[in-house]
Amino acid sequence: MNKIDLETEKIREPKDYLEIESLKVTYNQRGQETLALENVNLTLPEASIGAIIGPSGCGKSTLLNVVAGLNPSYEGKVFLNGKTPQESNEVALILQEYGLLPWKTVWDNVRLGLQIKGVSKGEAAERTEEILTQLGLLQLRKRFPIQLSGGQRQRVAIARSLVLKPELLLMDEPFSSLDALTREEMQELVLKVWQENGLTILLITHNIEEAVFLGHKIFTMSPCPGNILEELTNPLAGDHEARGKVEFLELTNYLRQNLRGRE
């Protein structure tokens, strides 16, 4: 399934990191079929941030799981820099609830990915320490996730992904359970991480302002079965003064009406 088509490989424009074409996902639970995604088409240029907004249950997490290689039974084409999600080793996923393992300390949670990828012990320790220092988490390294605040957990989840030096970072509603201040702090952190590491990021959000603040490309999705309604190029992304500008208000209002009209 989903073998690389050599023909399309040659003519592919090099600047799109993620390409999704006619993606369809059905869940089959106890004989009951749910069509979660149908005819999803999406492209995301290299080193940019894409933001997906859509109503609850429209298949956003499903889409991310496919790209992360967690759902091999999809139909359609999904390529990460020319590789299928199953082949790609350059993708990291931050789950909706962060996905930190409660039985591992901060240190062990962050190191786990390196351990699984077979990085040597010494190098793994070095890289773990480096990333924890960078995100201001080194003093917390011996704690368990349960002993952290929401913002700190989010930081650990980011550290856990970044330590793998991924090319594509997927984030599923990364800030939805944070208070407003921590949320803004984390948005800044994502921008900083993006700038410093030259990553491609695809994130899901319920928050329209957040999508406009972070997303160079904004995708709106329809309710179940989900597909992409609209793809907007957003010139305001990453602009710290944007929140005060008229264009910002106009864009958020447009998106809000667009989403509400379909719900």
Add this chain to the structure above:
Amino acid sequence: MGLKDITNQFLHTIITIVLILLGWQILSMLLQTTAFPPPGKALKSFTTLLYSDILTHLQISLYRVGVSLVVAAILGIPLGLFLGKNKRADELSAPFLYLTFPIPKVVFLPIFLILLGIGNLSKIVMITLIVFYQILVTTRDAARNVQHEYVLSVQSLKASNWELYRHVYFPACLPNILTSLKLGLGTAMAVLFLVETYATREGIGYFIMNSWSSLAYDKMFAGIIAMSLMGFLLYLLLDTCEKIFCSWVNP
């Protein structure tokens, strides 16, 4: 855990022991029968016997219980994790386990005695079988309920099946596994007593019943103390494991 907590816990244990001994003393004074000697007398007989044959009997019993628990855990834990993780295998095996779990396996003791002889083997197999079921069912149920999010989180790192067991299923189920081992220990001790009262001249269960039939009540109580201490120490061992390996539950 700080030093203060440890001293507090120590004091608590001491006070509890004193209260148990006090209750025993009062009960023996009320009953006024040689079959229920006061703790002082029983303990004295326990210490004098400690250097004679009671230790040999204890050793044999400890061996039987220890081997049974270890074998039951080695078989029950991996199989439980496997069934909890794999829906198909679980669905296939569930009716069998459902039907055989409530059977009191101890009724098969006569069969085991005939098939496996009256030596250690039949006893160990009997205890192992009973404890194995408890561990298997608890582990399977715990593995079934592992949050899918943790599995996805580690799967997204392109982990192998073995790594999923190692980093997710086993640690997630460990608190439940240790609880089932503790409960299994209680069952194992009870079954041990039963199997040691038939066709054997070794083991602490035999020692107790033999003292009873020869009306040596001090000796009998010394045996009871020895068996209780053995259970207590094994329980302490499991409890310590839980404190060390499951500290994340209550950090």
